[in-house]
Amino acid sequence: MEVLFVCQRNNGRSQMAKGLYNALTQSNGADAVGLTVDKDGQLLKERAAESGSDVSKVIEVMSELGIDVAESPRKQLDKEALKEYDKVIVILESSKVPEWLKEKKNVEIWDIEDPKVKDINGVRETRYIIEQKIRKLLRRLHE
Numbered sequence: 001m002e003v004l005f006v007c008q009r010n011n012g013r014s015q016m017a018k019g020l021y022n023a024l025t026q027s028n029g030a031d032a033v034g035l036t037v038d039k040d041g042q043l044l045k046e047r048a049a050e051s052g053s054d055v056s057k058v059i060e061v062m063s064e065l066g067i068d069v070a071e072s073p074r075k076q077l078d079k080e081a082l083k084e085y086d087k088v089i090v091i092l093e094s095s096k097v098p099e100w101l102k103e104k105k106n107v108e109i110w111d112i113e114d115p116k117v118k119d120i121n122g123v124r125e126t127r128y129i130i131e132q133k134i135r136k137l138l139r140r141l142h143e
Contacts, residue, residue: 010034045070
């Protein structure tokens with residue numbers, strides 16, 4: 001199953017979800033994109049090196065599980081590419097999800113707060129919430 005995870009800037013929630021999904025399924029079946037990516041193609045480690053960036057916490061909490069997301073490129077959502085995926089998971093506060101995205105048949109919305117202002121334990125909590133939702137998704141898909 002090909003899954004696309006979408007968040008706001010593609011440097012937090014969707015990147016964690018992609019890493020977790022691929023690790024749990026032992027595949028490369030997931031990808032991650034953002035609705036508003038300012039530097040398409042930028043690696044997460046490059047984003048983490050920027051002043052004021054919160055991305056280093058995402059890289060750290062994922063590495064605690066042996067998942068390296070530092071080399072993951074940030075990607076801008078391509079509306080046409082949505083049909084290439086079996087499932088599109090939007091990980092965004094529901095009030096920020098564009099209407100056109102809510103209307104797609106293969107879209108599921110996970111209302112999860114952006115961890116960008118959270119301390120390291122808050123980012124771990126976000127990772128845990130995403131992991132639990134992925135585990136539930138995988139159980140549903142295998143029923």
